[in-house]
Amino acid sequence: ILSTRALVLFRTELERLAAGRLAAPVDATAYRGPWRELAAFAESLRRLVSGFITELEVTAAQVASAVEQMEMAVARAAGLADAHTELRTAASSVDAVTQKLAEAVSAGGEALARANRALRAVRAGAKDIDATVDATSRKLDDIGGSLSRIDDILARIGEIADCTRLLSFNAAIEAARAGVHGQGFAVVAQEVKKLADRSSQAVEETATVTEVIKKDVQQAVAAAIKNQEDVRTLIMDAVAEVDASLEAHRTSLARIVDEARAMQREINNYFSRVGSHLQEWEDAVAELRNTAALLRRVGESLAATVGKITVNGGYAGGRYNEETLAAITAELQRLASQPEIKSLNPRTHAQVLQSFLADEPLLEAVYSNRADGSFIFSAPPAGLANARVRAWWQEAMAGRIYRSPVYVSAITRRPCLTVAVPIPGPGGRPVGVLGADLAVNGTREGAR
Template sequence: MLMQAETKLKAWLYGLILIGIALNVVALFSTSYWFTAASLAVFLFLGILITVMNRSSSASLHSEKQQQEQFRTFIQESQVVADRLAAAVEEVNRSISQLLHIADASIQGEEDLKARSDQAVGQLQEAFAAIQQVAAAADHILDSSLHMHKESEQTKDTVVDVCRSLNATDEVMSDLHINNDTMQRKIQDLTSHTSKIEEINTFIAEVVNQTSLLALNASIEAARAGEQGRGFSVVAQEIKKLAAQSHEAVTTSSEILTSIESGVAQVVAAVAEEKKSVALGISEMKVMKEKIDTIFSLILHVNNLVASTTTSTKTQSTLVTGTRSSLGQVVDLMNETMNSVENTLMQMKKQRQEVSMLQHINQNLDRSSTELIQAIQAVGLQNTKGTTNVNIQEMKQLLSALVLKPDITSLIDGNHAAQLSAVLKKTDGIEAIWSNRADGTFVFSLPEAGLVNGKGREWWKRAMTGELFISEEYVSAITKKPCITLSKAIIGDTGTPIGVVGIDLILK
């Protein structure tokens, strides 16, 4: 019955230990203090239960040695659990410190990002306002280009009309030049005819003079004849009268011809001047036509440029409109990003508060683990000093040679597994062997390590200072049995420690 009672008590003890560890693990990720209080209550009840078991064991004098051995095993396992819990607390505390550092850096980065985002939003808004002004200017330029294109088309049409008018004027001037030539020929013919008339008048004047002379002679002869010549005298007088009239008519005709010749001469001179003017006008018209053709070519070129400018301006206006729309969307996205940054910053601050709360919980868990270790030590048995059958000096030499091997200095998992497994297999007295990196994480461990990280252990700290460390007797976290540990640093190419190799020696 007593053994059954002790078995039940031990079952309760193990159960309470597991419950306490579970409550502490839950407390790590919970913001409630109830889990911490519950874990403390469990460990307090555990101490009471251990005391009861101790007293109950004392009552069984006939099995005291067996009970002490069993209790020693329990104490050793409890010590390992407490050590693992303390190591876990230390790792959590280190992680919390890193989380706090990361949270502070993230908050600072988010605040810097928020400041830069505010500045970027301001610059984008300025750019958006500038783009709007550019868009307004582009629209104005487009209107001006369209108006200029319209004016250019009208100018081109006007120049075409001018060219047509100049061509018509050129034709008129050519006709005028031809008419002048014709008129000059006609006037020359008229002058020729006038000269002939003058010759005829001269001839008639001579005939009249002869007739007057004949009439005078006839009058003289009629007077001599007397009465018989009276009739002939009358005829002579009439002939004389006709000759006088003819002379007067010839004189008048000569004067008129002289006047006509003078007028024709003036007309000839005027026609000659007009011909020169027409020729000059034709020459000037030709120059003007050439200039108008040049102007027309330039107008066509300008019109093409204006058309191209109008097309480019339309494209520019479309692009500016698209850019304005895109920039507006970017501004909206930046505003949304700002809201997201502000939300992220707020969440990070909350996260930091939660990490601070987790740090506080971890401190409570640290105190609980310390109290657990103290409680275990308070109820534990005084262990006798263990002994080992191996030569410590040989182990030191083995370890010193092992850390110098290239496979070990490479810190490659496979190489470490091969080398350390071989050493454990062929060397008596070694119950565990392992290696760590400079950050305390395990490269290899055989048997599997009971710790997550060895950075907080004394054998790691002392070895990383360059010392070949030999520990006092303690309970191994790997085998859960008393042992001593030897550890030495792995030295890298730069002469600085890059890791640690450790071995546990079996104690009797």
């Protein structure tokens, strides 16, 4: 016979389970007979549903984390498409610059052509100088010849003067023999002698001047020839050097233009290849965005479903030592201020946090995160790809110490309580998060 009391008690348990309050077990020992067997079946069903809901809660958190990662990937992919567009615009600017470079090189080629024409004019001028110097040398040679003829004339004048002097001397002798009758002739002979003497003196002076002029002409001819050679050498050397420099510039400019055009062709070919796949890329990004939106809706639906079932209702007021919780919070704050933790180095985080976990038996997990939500270190390994969706990460990154309500850990799949503190960076601005999961289990109350 089924007792009314057992029926009421069992009905109350079923109503509790139907309301989603699955944390407390169904105590089969409170029943007798067939009711105990039914209570045992109900407890098995509670455990099955409770385990399923626990996994569902963890899965909802993991889906939310995956959606966050997908949305970040979509944002980066969209940014890549924007970067491609900007790069394409920059490539167009490069094309314009290349065109201007070609125009500048063309103008430089015209300038080089003008320089070449100027060089040809210099060469022609050098030839004109040669002709002028040659003509001057010939004129000087002609002057030298004229001076030589003057020397001949002076020599003949000197001979005539000598003869005149001899004749005047003979005339003076004859005048002396003539006595009184030859006195007038003697005067004439004396004057002729003076004239001959002056002629000889003039010839000597003229010969001296002529000799000086001849030497000057010879020196002028030699100097003209030497200057002609020096000028020709100087001009030709300068022309050759400038010509070589212009040729080098011409070759360099041509090479620059060829390389710029080749580079532009390569850039255009690259963008043509990338452009052909860009639409496919954008379609894939759009599909990924839609998938992320779908997953987000699924995750929200899972979270809403899990929220209707207070799996952890029995743990919400679970027994844990408040002093222990405060001590662990203080220790997390102390560790977060250490240089080994502020460095965000995975190796030093592993050393410090593994030691901390080993020294605190109440801890089930300890972990650290960067400012983007990614994990630096986690022991045991993290069950989420990214912590950005978790309230503890959000609160700690806002600069606040966070204590969570009891929830199911994605790491251990057991009810836990999370404490998270910010890792301060320059100026006190958080650069990461340091967190720990405390086991919520009445049998472990006070354990350290």
